[in-house]
Amino acid sequence: MDNLQVIESVKAMQSHCERLRLAGKKISFVPTMGYFHEGHLSLMKEARRTADHVVVSIYVNPTQFGPKEDFSKYPRDFDRDAAMAKSVGVDVIFFPPNSEMYPEGYQTYVNVEKVTQNLCGLSRPGHFRGVTTVCCKLFNIVKPHSAVFGRKDYQQLAAIRRMVADLNMDLEIVGMPTFREPDGLAMSSRNVYLNKEERASALTLVGSLKMAQKLYAEGERNAVKIIRQAEKLITSAPFTAIDYIKICDAATLEDVLEIKGEAVMALAVKVGKTRLIDNSVLGDKLEA
């Protein structure tokens, strides 16, 4: 666990992992875009707990960003990330350049058609196609027995689970609880974009989820009524612009009007220039 190895080439990563598999070792994998926070570390710790060998990828994947999104300014700090990964016992960081991942002539995409339609799929066209494509590539490169994702990106996790099942990928997908700051804000690499006033307004995301949980616990099953209350709370804070607040079937991610089965409330809100997301399965304890 003492020697953290950094691998940049696809072929080297692939043969490293093939050797490990042939030796009967279990590989667990945490795909990330870097700029680690406690949420990322909790995924790595889970991987460490359950496998012989832990691989973390750091790759800000261009195909999941829209042309007007924050690809170029997405925060990056490899040395800090490497030290943090080392501190939780990661064995290998896979850190490929774009030329390795999308060489000239690249033209293949994996598309999960239905669970990616709603929510962020509406506001970020092509985003999930980029996510599932890069995860398919990374799974083929790292050949893991399990891969660990955070539940903060609920729809991403749903899309990846669907892809893995549909394409018969032989690995287990593990979803871990959303990691939150002491005041409840969901941890995100994008939180560094927030100034002090925006940071305060950003608390209305988790605040509206808490309120929804309370209404649900009191018996409210009308999704529109819950959403109205959440809207009221969020718009009352300065610098906020709601992208969406929705209550969806937890499996299909289709909108529900009357909550019957398992449902998730998911929201995306711009606070200043920073787009934040959060979610909570209604009836579950709010993750912290």
Add this chain to the structure above:
Amino acid sequence: MDNLQVIESVKAMQSHCERLRLAGKKISFVPTMGYFHEGHLSLMKEARRTADHVVVSIYVNPTQFGPKEDFSKYPRDFDRDAAMAKSVGVDVIFFPPNSEMYPEGYQTYVNVEKVTQNLCGLSRPGHFRGVTTVCCKLFNIVKPHSAVFGRKDYQQLAAIRRMVADLNMDLEIVGMPTFREPDGLAMSSRNVYLNKEERASALTLVGSLKMAQKLYAEGERNAVKIIRQAEKLITSAPFTAIDYIKICDAATLEDVLEIKGEAVMALAVKVGKTRLIDNSVLGDKLEA
């Protein structure tokens, strides 16, 4: 080699192959839609020659047929196929039902965007998406070190090579020469649809490829002129209707007007109700 095993479940196939890989065995795979002819057997023999364990899949894949195509009447004869596979030393036939391959809620597709545009991509929208999707699934199920395809389906082979490279699938794709009847007709499971007169007209496909090779050998580099001659030959035969005759860059499959680099002449012709394809790389000896 004496015991041919038939496996119908995805999970059973996957754990069978994972066990073999862990034991250090090399797996070679031939994906087919069944109704074998000598062309299929040549692929299986190549697989047998190069690997410890040979898996053949027989699966008439619904997602690669258009709504008006011959999915339901595509010829099937499992017992005959199994006997033929056994005769060339195949170890396992993977023979899944549709419910295993596309269970309810299925929604994930792999799309190779560029090399699938031209040729059959124009006349069979969605066809290659079905082919690459099912091959991606089959590769994840069989976990082969190599997979063997015929070059008769030139564009299919190009799409699969592209998918494998782009998605970093760790296996080798082997392309084998087109197998032909003694009179030159490319072997195809669909040849059984042809009556005696149509069978005679079908020879104009290979005839036009031979003529193109002759013109090319004599120095002709104008693609349009070669195509015109081929059209003349094919339309002179009864029951023929040309879908396309094209000369394309052998790698990108884009049309070429003036032949400079490696080019392939590819054609699709309906003979009676049966759609046949054939191709030849210009300058190569016609495969037989």
